[in-house]
Amino acid sequence: MNNKTIILIIALLTCVGSVYSQGTSPALADTEGKYKYNYVPVSPVSEELMKHIMCPVNYNTGKVELSIPIYEIRTRDFTLPLRLQYDSGGIKVSAGNGVAGLGWNVDFGPTVTRSIQGNPDEEGYLIYNPDFGSWDTSYMHKMTEGMAHEQPDVFFYSTFDAQGNFVFRRPEKSSESGSHIPVYLPLTSDKVETSDIRSGFQVTDGSGNIYRFKEAEYSNTGKITGWKLTDVTSLKQDRLSFSYVTQKLTYADSYDYYAVEDMGESYRNGYWQGVDGKLKFFRMNGYALHNDSLWADFTVENVGQYDNRPYNSVDAKYPKEITYANGKVVFDYSSSLLKTVHIYENGAEIQRVTLNYKQLRFMGRSLLTEVKFTELVNNQSRSYTMSYNDYVDDYSPTQTKAVDKFGYYNGRTGNTDLVERQLVEFGMPYDGDRGVCYAYIGGADRTPDILFAQVYSLQSIKYPTGAREELVYELNTYPDTDEYGNAISSYAGGLRIYSIQCRDVEGTLKNERRFLYEKDGIPTGYAPQVTFVDEMEKLYLRTYSRTSMRYRLYSSLPVADAGAAAGVSVLYPNVSVVEKDDYGKTVSREDYEYNTNFYFPSIINGMVHDEVSHYKKGKLVRRTDYDVDTEQPVHDEEHTYTEISLNNNTPLVAGREVRRANLVVAEQSGVETDDDLYYREYRYSIGRGNTRVENQLTVNTDYYAGKLVSDTVVRTYGSTDWDIRSGLPVREIYKYSDGKKKKCDYTYPYHVNDAVGRAMTAANDILRPAHIGESVEGPEGYMDDSFTSFDYTLDPGSGSALLDEVSVWKHEGLFSMSESYPVHDAYGNVCEIRRADAPVVALLWGYNYSRPVAIVEGASYQEVVSGLCVSVESLQNLDGSALENVLLPLRNAFPAPCRVTVYRYAPQRGVVYMNEPNGNVTTYSYDGFGRLTEIRDKDGAVLEYNEYKK
Template sequence: MIRSVKLVGSMCLFVFTLCVQAQEIQPKGNQPDSLMNQVTLSASDNDGFYNQYMNNIVPNSPTVSELMKYVDQPVDLFHGLPTIEIPIYTIECGELSLPITLSYHAGGIKVDQIATWVGLGWSLNAGGACTVNCIDDKHGNFESRLIDTMTEKEIEEYMENFGFSNPNQGMLLESWIDNQTIPDICSYNFLGYSGRFFLFNGKAHELYGSKQLIFTNIYPNFAHILSAKDLRGNRYEFGEGTQSTTYTIQHSCENILQHCWEYKSLTSLNIANSSKKGVRTYSLTKVVSPSGNDSICLLYNLQDATYKSVATGVMSAFSKDGPWGDLIIKRGHTTFSASENQTYTTEPTVSEIVASNGVRVVFSANEERRDLRTDEKGSEAKALSEIKIYAPSGNLLRRWVFEYDYFKSYIEHPTDTFSNLRLKLKSMKEYGSSQSTGPCVYLFSYYGEEMGEPQMPFRGSFSGHDYWGYCNGMTTDAKAISFYESFPGTQDMFNPVALVSKGGNLMANENFCKAYSLKSIRYPTGGTRVFRYQMQGEMQFVPYGGLRIHKVVSYSSQNDSTVCEYQYSGSYATEPPTFSRRRERDKAANPDNSNLQWEYIYDISSVPFSNLAAITGGGVNYSWVKEVSEDAIVEYYYNGDNNDPQYSGYRVLIGYDPTNLWAPYHTDYSDYYNEWHPDFCYNYICPDYKHGQLIRKIITTNDGFVIDEIYEYGYQKCDTIPIMQISYGAKEWRDNYTYYDLLVSDYITGKAYLKTKTTYSYRNLDDLVDPLITQKRTEESYTYNEYGLLQSVTAICRGDTVVKEIRYASDISANPYREMAAKRRIDYPVEVIKKVNGKVVEGDLLTYVNENGYFLREKIYELKPSIPLASFNSFSGIPSSIYGDPVGTVTSYTSCGKIAAMCGRDRINVVYLWGYNNQYPIAEIRNATYDEVTSKIPKSTIEAIAARLEPTSTDWSQINELRTSLLQAHVTIFAYKPSIGVSCICGPDERSIYFNYDDFGQLKEMYRMENGLKKIIENYEYHYPEN
């Protein structure tokens, strides 16, 4: 918890001053967006808005699936979603930090959604994971992990040898189908980083074009198959993966009800005529600082579960011979029009987090879940019961207790009681270090708990849900739906296909759509926050499923409340790649009936690069959102997805007739639906990185002040990746052809960056004809380096041009900066220069040194010229003489890279002693050199004191004796309550200030001891309501 404590001057250590000055050099550049942060509409917070909607249609394990929602459907106003998060604890370990939070995704609950181990809709964020959407070959081998795809040269060779220009060449496709022509997609969400990448030509390509992370060590047989580094040089390791596999058996609509209730064993599923797809999860197991001194390790338990769902429609080649396939919508009923899906999952749940400084967090899962079935050989699924946080000494700091109930189904499954229940988080209780203080309680309520509120049918029900899987309450029609009805709102870019309503009612229902969604949170302080939702807007004149936030009502008492309301423009979802065509069939059988000779096919590409927002119920966006509160009105305008459509590929259907020995292959497109171009069916979509950015923000206060911010972006295309999908199709038509479906997609990666921000501020008066006449105008422009870090900011205001330029380690060719960049320690600003009207007015320089492999801060310089400088040479390895003497110079380091001694511009030497496992400075000795201190306390003893969890009484005595052995020195001593705060400061005058904390770690009082009596300096009281 954050505390503000006013300390005596002796605590303002020069080492802290150095760190603070170093932090001030850090610019607020394009830092990775935290998944759970609210929309912060500043110049640097627009990175996470693009390319978020390529949903994974293969089920993850429940916990990972909920975590990856924040990748597919980010929490921000662009998507109409509020931030709902409860902080639990942040592990601080030297250069590293790992926050533990509980978050809720308010986009709506689907009928078939599986609750995580902390309840339906909730996600425990403690570390993170990478998931791999494994793409299978024609034999169904999808567990190949991150295997590289065909190279561009291989694809070009294929197209040349078999290509569309010579379709009759008798080359077998079998050998090419054995290749993995589509790469596995890796989605990641950990510690504030989220996104997707894939392998191509042996290189990991970020789908967003981001360079914040680099992924390496992708070796299937190693203990850590994946690791990543950020721009600070922190390393993230991911452990051996776990598998979630979905087996699919196809049935006709007539007999699906006879088979879908029975759970099958893995053995029988592997024997049955089923196809399978899988997702592997690689959990974050370790975070290591650049120096290697600090690390945080995460341990996991495994839980097994199996569950079922039913889907209607056809997967074109969903058989053992061809499990890839695109979704093909066919007119009318087909032989295979319903799918029975059973998922087996092994889910990792974090059991312990251990930091190298001794802090430990233990997660206990003791409550057996009644909503998940476990295979007879697996371990039972359990809900998280308790979190305990321990100090390095082993003492308990804090603990959280979780209490649950179950949502019940208003229509129950006839045989499977597990499907009737959904795990519900009722409350969280936070306890301090002892039981003397009552718990801080969070209480949760949900829609569907009170009489008359909407409820859901059992999971896996054939009806009762809308197109996208959200509850609609229409359970009276048990008729299976046609596949046309399964995917509304999609259209071919050239030839829209009308959708005909058939089968059960799948229209979205606003009342039932919010069933089991979070209604309110009652906080420990006594306040309550109520969430009121709306259904998403319409798409292609069809009401869209899922929820958006409408109002947030905050009650500080029963009658005192504030309301924040949100209004939206029309919604849109990124258009998925779609194709339409017609094929000839049964010509011989029906020579006189032309209507029976044609079949219209509507294809939705299911390649993992495709944007599947329209068919999975995620990724609804709004180009305008208005936030209305009691104090102000804020309008947000976002960039849409239809501004710059680009070519994204084509597809060709190749027929193979084994009876034709002379020309077995053919690509006869004379009957192609797009007859104007008989060879290919082209597709156009907007690249994902070109939409979702904030382009305008208008703030209007109640007293008439207006701030109008306009944002302009640049777009950089990074790579065009050719991806070829080959589907081996069984005979779907009554002719002699077996079909090979080739889809060639050029996936375009890139990035958006903020170029300019123009701000107008004025008073909105009724008699003011043109506000621009009296307004204040400020314009800022931004440039970035190759890593996306902010390189310069130029502001123009009232005729003056102010420029701030930042140089990083990667911008300097001299060592040690070149060595730092080689080790990916890039996001370390070295020099910041400020110019006004082209002349330098101030600057800061922080130099580094390579000390036994550690890159450590060495000197800080400040530039404050008496007159602006017309010319100035940027730092290239040697500081300019204009800087003068450094403000501070580090003269000695500890073996762990901590500052042991330094000297200021005033030539006063300062020595620092460390303790508590090298975490905290425990003594500042001013006006003494390091050699003078080590002559009194040997260096080996100083290192031993630093390494101990806590200094001993002997250690304190040795340090205190420096007051008499070094008479010229001024010694200040610090004691701590580890992981909580400073407990005592004893200044050079040997007067001490003491700090007391309550059981929750909150500062309770500051006091002195005078003549044996406690003299209070400050005290603090906190409201912990009785429960």
């Protein structure tokens, strides 16, 4: 499976029958090779969200953010950019197609997904459990069998402007069973609500927009893994609606293992080999002395089959249609790949995007080779074309054993299984004392190889202009020490960008950006811990005796993974970006330093302890630009962060996992007793909830002729829970290099204790300012310099408020201004503007209340509506000459000194017609890509012409 976002824990289950009998037990063949496997697959779109939240893509990850814009949906209140996004971290052998082939996904907008920890929350964790945390043997046995659950699922979500994750608070009494109280990790201004996880979620962002996630995605085990956005509605009733089609996605998921048994009191040692679903036992039948060491000899017994789960699947929900005022976007798929995107405006298709692929031989895997944009207004087209490192013969993800330890192809076609070849020690009775002998297990060389690790990774992208970027990769590494304490570089999984070469239309190199992951010439990097070995005890039980064996599992997949499977292979705290020109001369250098105040999950006793500090990752601490001739800094940008939390509401979200400390083989039923039920328990914290990290201090420094000029911004955050939720500063102090200081104080709706403030807060409409005050430092302290007040009025339709008046006051009354908005329509649009020093202005709205179609200066809104020959409602369906014929007569009703301006639109592109008060007409033309092509006057003369290269 490609980048796994859930911690993988593999442990062999209890066996039935004796491995030492001369025959083969059918029950043993059915059970010995099974393993606990709490990975639940999610769709590529959901997985991309989880990865991006776990660790944002920037130089800190060794990746570059590469995207191709498809189209930008623009409505009155929303902007949704649809874009293809590429993951430059490498293609795993088990990887399936993204929405647009290997490595490519589409950002369709907001979504919700989750990492299921054992059983889904709705099946256990959110049901009141009076035995929670108990050490009772029977209860702990239930936990190992999946009949009791103490770990919360982790949910990931995104809105148009934010993303985050949360868990639910555990019910602590029976009356709280089934309650859904979110604990945010980190805290955001968003509000998440649900009455039943299975029915979906409602998220209200900090601007009061309501997102409903009601379309569920299911894994092949029937578990809900994600919820897709069905609609989003603004406070002003602007809306986007989404519909979906189901695409069944299948992923390769092979699993091989060896399990060594030794240290027995009366039986011989041996080991299990599970490869490709076939199970064998290698029984030790002697040993021989070679080079002063004893080496074991074995006889092979074919035991049977085991369930190695070569495939996993998920029923993914891909968008079929996004509809909005005056337009829609329609998506067509073939074989679960996005093939065509149709963009419609007012019922007419204005643009079409076609995606072409190169299909590989196995599992429908494909490489995106072209994205072609065809604008249907002027019948023009342009294309992006891609090439890949596909120089290796196509391999079967389910059959190849040429896989490095982190799941990337390594070209070792001679491998016979997926377990790294290694020397193991067997404890054995020897001349009355316990001795040791040795043997090799595993049939794989899992060493990474850069030539093969980059197979199917993007090699170059050619832009519509003809220019091309070529990507050069290297292996992710981090500084480490060997067993003797010597400094070495260890492989961390996947690829990082080494350089990006830019070439012109003729293919001539123009410049190259190189990425150096080091500080002062010394490599840097932090990698999460991963282990492929687990150890426990195995008991063979008989009616009157028992035998205890040491049992070691050597797996092809991590038995505990602290982050690499989630796409966080390594984090680089220091990265230098050096740009060279076509002659190889350095023309610029930028150094980036990232926050290291975070923790990767740790592995203790074979279990993963996750403090969920990922929201601290990827924070830029310092960025420095250099003069490449003097190698001295010319600009420095430095950031300091602070952690803020809700008052008396920062629960330490905790969980517990319990595993059998031993495996049990009972030769007769009923011989297992409570004395045999030993457990390995680990209690751990997931993180301190309802906490966030914000920028507290920013220092910008410029260097001129040996002198430095430094400006500082210090931010202070409020102490109320609403202050913490919004993450907005209540004060910013600007300190300038000339010694001057300016202070800005802010208040927000939750600071205003009146009906309007309370209504806005209740609607989660909390990000709009209420007051902004500026003051400057003088001889006697700070003096008021300016003040801006935003007054709102209650809006029964939205439950929040509408802007009613803006007042501005400048120093000592030298300037003051007040502008009011006394009239709004049912959709919250401003319909009238009044100022003491200017005529009243009325606005008429059309195109489903999304665009102003007439502005009348010198008349009130009510007067203008009375002067119309049709109702305002009828305006919404008019366009072209029909709209002009209704609006232009307003000039007769409101002659000079009144001024009437009339507009027409292509709603998704812009204004196409403007008739000014003096009768001058200007027309605007666009291509299907939304680009302005020409402007003409009333006589048709071209005032401006824009030509775009393909």
